Amino acid sequence: MIYTPIKRPKKAAYTAAASIIFATALYTAGEFVPAGKMLFQLSALGLLAFGIMLISRYLLTDYKYVITDSDRIGKEPSFTVIKISGKREIPVVNFDFVSVYECHRCKNTAEFEKKCGKVNKVLNYCSNYRADDRFAVAIEFNGNKVLIFIEADHIFEKEICLRSEKPID
Numbered sequence: 001m002i003y004t005p006i007k008r009p010k011k012a013a014y015t016a017a018a019s020i021i022f023a024t025a026l027y028t029a030g031e032f033v034p035a036g037k038m039l040f041q042l043s044a045l046g047l048l049a050f051g052i053m054l055i056s057r058y059l060l061t062d063y064k065y066v067i068t069d070s071d072r073i074g075k076e077p078s079f080t081v082i083k084i085s086g087k088r089e090i091p092v093v094n095f096d097f098v099s100v101y102e103c104h105r106c107k108n109t110a111e112f113e114k115k116c117g118k119v120n121k122v123l124n125y126c127s128n129y130r131a132d133d134r135f136a137v138a139i140e141f142n143g144n145k146v147l148i149f150i151e152a153d154h155i156f157e158k159e160i161c162l163r164s165e166k167p168i169d
């Protein structure tokens with residue numbers, strides 16, 4: 001089963017544009033203030049870097065999620081996250097459903113840690129900036145607890161919970 005989230009680029013585009021415009025205004029304002037010129041330029045550089053990061057991360061890349069069933073050899077069902085940049089598709093995460101210890105819908109890491117305990121690493125593979133329909137899948141890998149955020153509709157969410165044998169909340 002393959003799921004590709006619906007792309008909603010407005011938040012990322014508006015935030016990136018505002019960041020770049022504000023960076024330009026700060027840099028220009030720094031030219032008129034000789035005492036704090038460096039502070040204005042460093043702030044402008046930070047905002048410019050943030051805007052470029054938003055463009056490259058949320059506007060130019062996309063993700064798709066793939067659930068593969070077990071095969072005849074006895075391989076476990078697995079989950080793969082594929083990063084799409086232009087025509088290039090790169091698998092970035094691949095794990096068996098046996099390693100999943102928790103999965104449910106939540107907004108952020110703090111909310112998840114309040115319910116399920118501390119995690120060692122957090123990976124965000126959402127296609128949209130500040131996505132509203134984030135789904136958390138927590139796996140245990142080499143003794144580390146890894147939290148993976150994806151965007152999933154309710155059908156795909158049920159498939160993940162069914163294969164990982166976790167209840168749907």
